[in-house]
Amino acid sequence: MSAALAAELGRIVGPRWVRFQPAELAAYEADGLPTHASRPALVVLPGSRHELIEIIRVLHLASVPFVARGAGTGLSGGALAGSDAVLVVLTRLNRILHLDPVRRRAVVEPGVVNARLSDAALPHGLYYAPDPSSQSACTLGGNVAENAGGPHCLKYGVTTNHVVALEVLLPNAELVRLGSGSSESWGPDLVGLFVGSEGMFGIATEITLRLEPLPAAVRTLLAAFPSIRAASEAVSGIIAAGIVPAAMEMMDQACVRAVEASIYAAGYPADAAAVLLVEVDGTPEAVRGEADLVEALLKRHRATEVRTATTSAERARLWQGRKKAFGAMGRISPDLAVQDAVVPRSALPDILDRVAAIAAHYRLSVANVFHAGDGNLHPNISFDGRDPDMVARVHAANHDIMHACLAAGGSITGEHGVGSDKLAYMPDAFDAETLGAMRAVRQVFDPTARANPGKVIPYHACREWRRGGTA
Amino acid sequence: MSGDVLDRLRALLGPAAVSRDPDGIPRAVPDSTEAVAATLRLADECGWRVRLEGHGSWVPPDASADLALTTRGLDRIVTVHPADLVATVEAGVPMDVLRRRLADDRMWLALDPPGRPDRSVGSIVATATAGALRAGFGPVRDHVLGCTAVTGDGRIIRPGGTVVKNVAGYDLTKLQVGGFGAFGVLTTLHLRLRALPAADVTLLARAPRDHLTSVARDLADAGVQPQALELLSPAVSAESEWIMAARCMGSPAGVAGDLARILDTADLAWNELDAERAHAFWHLVTHAGHGAAMTVRLGVLAPGLDELLDLVSQHLDEGLLWAGASQGGMRWAGDAAPDQVRTLRRLAAEREVPLTLERAPWAMRQAVGHFGAYREGVGPLVAQLRDVFDPTGRFVVAMDGVEP
Numbered sequence A: 001m002s003a004a005l006a007a008e009l010g011r012i013v014g015p016r017w018v019r020f021q022p023a024e025l026a027a028y029e030a031d032g033l034p035t036h037a038s039r040p041a042l043v044v045l046p047g048s049r050h051e052l053i054e055i056i057r058v059l060h061l062a063s064v065p066f067v068a069r070g071a072g073t074g075l076s077g078g079a080l081a082g083s084d085a086v087l088v089v090l091t092r093l094n095r096i097l098h099l100d101p102v103r104r105r106a107v108v109e110p111g112v113v114n115a116r117l118s119d120a121a122l123p124h125g126l127y128y129a130p131d132p133s134s135q136s137a138c139t140l141g142g143n144v145a146e147n148a149g150g151p152h153c154l155k156y157g158v159t160t161n162h163v164v165a166l167e168v169l170l171p172n173a174e175l176v177r178l179g180s181g182s183s184e185s186w187g188p189d190l191v192g193l194f195v196g197s198e199g200m201f202g203i204a205t206e207i208t209l210r211l212e213p214l215p216a217a218v219r220t221l222l223a224a225f226p227s228i229r230a231a232s233e234a235v236s237g238i239i240a241a242g243i244v245p246a247a248m249e250m251m252d253q254a255c256v257r258a259v260e261a262s263i264y265a266a267g268y269p270a271d272a273a274a275v276l277l278v279e280v281d282g283t284p285e286a287v288r289g290e291a292d293l294v295e296a297l298l299k300r301h302r303a304t305e306v307r308t309a310t311t312s313a314e315r316a317r318l319w320q321g322r323k324k325a326f327g328a329m330g331r332i333s334p335d336l337a338v339q340d341a342v343v344p345r346s347a348l349p350d351i352l353d354r355v356a357a358i359a360a361h362y363r364l365s366v367a368n369v370f371h372a373g374d375g376n377l378h379p380n381i382s383f384d385g386r387d388p389d390m391v392a393r394v395h396a397a398n399h400d401i402m403h404a405c406l407a408a409g410g411s412i413t414g415e416h417g418v419g420s421d422k423l424a425y426m427p428d429a430f431d432a433e434t435l436g437a438m439r440a441v442r443q444v445f446d447p448t449a450r451a452n453p454g455k456v457i458p459y460h461a462c463r464e465w466r467r468g469g470t471a
Numbered sequence B: 001m002s003g004d005v006l007d008r009l010r011a012l013l014g015p016a017a018v019s020r021d022p023d024g025i026p027r028a029v030p031d032s033t034e035a036v037a038a039t040l041r042l043a044d045e046c047g048w049r050v051r052l053e054g055h056g057s058w059v060p061p062d063a064s065a066d067l068a069l070t071t072r073g074l075d076r077i078v079t080v081h082p083a084d085l086v087a088t089v090e091a092g093v094p095m096d097v098l099r100r101r102l103a104d105d106r107m108w109l110a111l112d113p114p115g116r117p118d119r120s121v122g123s124i125v126a127t128a129t130a131g132a133l134r135a136g137f138g139p140v141r142d143h144v145l146g147c148t149a150v151t152g153d154g155r156i157i158r159p160g161g162t163v164v165k166n167v168a169g170y171d172l173t174k175l176q177v178g179g180f181g182a183f184g185v186l187t188t189l190h191l192r193l194r195a196l197p198a199a200d201v202t203l204l205a206r207a208p209r210d211h212l213t214s215v216a217r218d219l220a221d222a223g224v225q226p227q228a229l230e231l232l233s234p235a236v237s238a239e240s241e242w243i244m245a246a247r248c249m250g251s252p253a254g255v256a257g258d259l260a261r262i263l264d265t266a267d268l269a270w271n272e273l274d275a276e277r278a279h280a281f282w283h284l285v286t287h288a289g290h291g292a293a294m295t296v297r298l299g300v301l302a303p304g305l306d307e308l309l310d311l312v313s314q315h316l317d318e319g320l321l322w323a324g325a326s327q328g329g330m331r332w333a334g335d336a337a338p339d340q341v342r343t344l345r346r347l348a349a350e351r352e353v354p355l356t357l358e359r360a361p362w363a364m365r366q367a368v369g370h371f372g373a374y375r376e377g378v379g380p381l382v383a384q385l386r387d388v389f390d391p392t393g394r395f396v397v398a399m400d401g402v403e404p
Helices: A003-013 A023-024 A051-060 A114-124 A141-144 A190-194 A227-242 A254-259 A284-300 A312-323 A325-330 A345-361 A388-407 A423-429 A432-445 B002-013 B032-047 B094-106 B121-127 B172-176 B209-221 B252-263 B275-287 B302-315 B338-350 B360-367 B378-391
Strands: A042-044 A066-069 A086-089 A096-100 A106-108 A163-169 A175-178 A203-210 A217-225 A247-252 A274-282 A304-307 A336-339 A366-369 A379-382 B018-020 B026-028 B050-053 B067-070 B077-081 B088-090 B145-148 B185-192 B197-205 B228-231 B242-250 B271-273 B294-298 B320-324 B332-336 B354-360
Touching: A003 A042, A003 A051, A023 A042, A051 A086, A051 A163, A066 A141, A066 B209, A096 A114, A096 A175, A096 A227, A106 A114, A114 A141, A141 A203, A163 A190, A175 B378, A190 A247, A190 B172, A190 B378, A217 A227, A217 A284, A217 A312, A227 A247, A227 A274, A227 A284, A227 A345, A247 A254, A247 A312, A254 A312, A254 A325, A254 A366, A274 A284, A274 A312, A274 B077, A284 A304, A284 B252, A304 A312, A312 B018, A325 A336, A325 A366, A345 A366, A345 A379, A345 A388, A379 A388, A388 A423, A423 A432, A432 B378, B002 B018, B002 B026, B032 B067, B032 B185, B032 B294, B077 B094, B088 B094, B094 B121, B094 B294, B121 B185, B145 B172, B172 B332, B197 B209, B197 B252, B197 B275, B209 B228, B209 B242, B209 B302, B242 B252, B242 B275, B242 B302, B271 B275, B294 B338, B302 B320, B302 B332, B302 B338, B338 B360, B354 B360
Parallel strands: A042 A086, A066 A086, B026 B067, B050 B067
Antiparallel strands: A096 A106, A106 A203, A163 A175, A163 A203, A217 A274, A217 A304, A247 A274, A247 A366, A336 A379, A366 A379, B018 B026, B077 B088, B088 B185, B145 B185, B197 B242, B197 B271, B228 B242, B228 B320, B294 B332, B294 B354, B320 B332
C-alpha cells in the first residue's frame, strides 16, 4: 500500500491516528478469535463522522478494500483485514448523540460501548436489552454488524429486534438512511437486512436503538443438576409452561470448576454435572408467581439444589461466574476457542453428548457455557496455539461440532457471526442458490466487494445470479 | 394469449392446478415450491406478468396480469415441534387452520392480524400485517425464523432456518417480510411459536380520545405493559365513544398484578370481559375493517398519536382507526382518493412518520404505491434489490406509485 495513501489519510485524521509500523499493526491482527490472524496494510482511526466519510471517499476513489472494526471483541474473525486492506477503527466515534426517554430511543455513534448506553439510560429508568458477555468492551456498531445476542436475548430478542433506524455509509461514500424511529419502515425492511451483514454492506454511522423500561422486579434462581440431560429437560419444561424467563443459562461441570477455581468464584456447586441460571423479571406479582413456578419445575426435573437471589448483590454474585466464565476458562490454557452454534432446544442433551465425544476423539478439553433457553451452544475448547498439531485438532473438532449441529437442524452461528471462522461451513448451511442470492444482495450495497472482503459468503460456492437492467 | 398460457400451464402443472379467475385471467395453483418455481420459470420464458395471491381475501386480487399465481395449493402444515416452539408451514395455510392445529399442543403464533380468519399465513407475512398484540409480541418480522421463497425467474432460496437464534448469512428473510411479494413468492415459513398463556384478560374503557391517550401515558409511566393496549375509534367497535382495550396475558399472578395496576393507575371506568365476550370483541376488532376498500398503516410512536390521529381524521376521515397506545403504530381503513393518501403521506413524512399502503384496489396501489416515499438514497437500493429477486420484472407489485 502506498505511502501516499497513508499520507492522505493522515491529512484527514491527523498523522497520529494512522498506524502502519509493524509493531503498531500487530495489535490489530486478530480479534477475539485466537485461531485466525491477519495484518492490515494500515490502520486509521477517524475522530468524527465527517472524517470517516472522507476516509471512505478516498478509499473508494483509490479502489482500496477496507474493514470496519469496533473494539475487536468479535469471536468469528469478522474484523480481520488482509494486507491489501485498510482497517478503519471506529472506537473514537463514541458519542451518544441523543437519548429520548419519552420515545424510548437512543441515537448513538458506532463506537459507543454497549454497557455505556445502559448506564446513560439508567437515570431515566431505561436500559438497552442486548447484553453480549463482552458488553463492557464491545461496541454497538460491532453489535449491529454481527447481530449480537447475549443471555437476556431469550426474552428481549437480539440486536436486530432493537435497531429501528440506521444511517449507513455505503462503500462508495454515499450516505443512506434506513428505517424510521418506529416499527414501520420507509419501504422494505432494509434495517433488518443490514443488521448482521458483518460490515459487508457499509458502515453504520448513526444507530437508532430502542430502549426498554427497567423491570420493576427481578429474581435469579440457580439450580444444580445431576446431568446435563436433566437440566435440559428442565429448560424445556419451563418454556412449555408458558414462561419466558429473561435468561436461562447453563454451565457444565468443566465450566463450573473453571469458574470456581478462578477469582470469579461465585459459589457454584462444583460437584454438579450442570448448573442452570434462570432469571425472571417483570412486575413484582409476575416475578413472584413465575419464580415459584420455575422453582417447582426445577425440582420436578431433578434439581438437587435450588438457590434464589433476590437482592441485587446476590444476583450479581450468581451472574458473575456466568459473565466471567470465558475469562475463567481462559486461564486454564494458553488459548481458548469460544465456539458458537445453535440446535433446537430439544436436541441439547444429545448434541452435548456428541460434543463431548468429539472432544474426546481429538484429545481436547471442552467446557460448555451456553444460552440454554434458545439452544445457543458455546463449546469452549482449551488449547495451546503454539502447538500446530493441537491447533489442527481444534479445527477438526470445530468442523465436526458444526456438522453435528447442522445435522440436528441447527445453525453454525447464533450470535458470533460467520466472519472468517465459519466461511467454510456456509455451503453446508445454505444451498448454492441461496448463497448466490446473498452475494447478489451484497453487490447491491457494495458492487466492487471492498467492504470487509472475503467474509461470510464463499464465492466459489455461489450459483451465478442473473441481474436485470438496473445493476 | 390467455389460451396459450392455460395450455402451457396445464402441461406443466396438470389440469387440476390451472383454472381461470373470475376476471378470466389464467390462475395457477401450484402445490409445491418446485411447482411454483416451474411456473415462474415458464412465466419468465414467456414474458408473462404475474400477480401473486394468497386466498385473495386481504390485498384484492385485481392487478392487471397475464397470470394469477396463488399459494392456496400450498396448504400443508409441514412440522410442528412443541418442545422447540417452532413450526414449518406452507404459505397458503389459512391462519385459522394453523391456530387450531397449534392449540392442540397448547401453542400459538402470537399474531392477531386484521382480515378474515382464513387469510393465508403467507399473506400476513408478505404484507407484515400485525394487530394489537404487536405491542407485547413484536411485529411480524419477530415471528419468522426463515423461509423458502421463489424469485421472479424461478429460483428457490432458503434463508434463515428453523432455530430461534441464527445469524448465519445475510438476513434475506427480513426482506421478504413486508416485501409485498416484490422480492419473491413465499412458499414455506419457519415460525416462532409461544406456549398458550395461562391467563388472558381483556379490559375495556370508554372515554373521549384525548383522555384515553393521556391514560395510556400514565400507564407507561407506571411501568404497566399489557400485551395489547389498543385505541379504537367508535366505528371499529360500533360504540358511541372511543375505546381503549387492554389485554394482559401471562401467568395468573402476573396478569392479576397487571390488572390491579391498571385499575389503580388509570382514571377510567374499566370493564373486564369474560372469555367469551373477549373473544368476540377481539374478533370484531380484527375484522372490522374488512369491508373497507383500503387500509393504511402509519409508523407513529405513542407520543405522536394525538397529532397523527387528528391529521388522519382531517385528511381521510375518523372512520375506522386502530392505534397502539403504548408502542405506537396506527391503522386506518376506509375509502379515499389517491390525492388524499398522497397528501397524508407527505404530511406524515414531515413528522418523520412513514405511511404504508397495506391493501387497496389495484388502481390505488398503482397510483400511490405501498411505500411511495423513501428516505435519501434508499430508492435506488430498493430498485436494485428488486432487480436481484425479479430480474425481468415478472411480479406485478406496486411498490412506489406514480407522481401525478
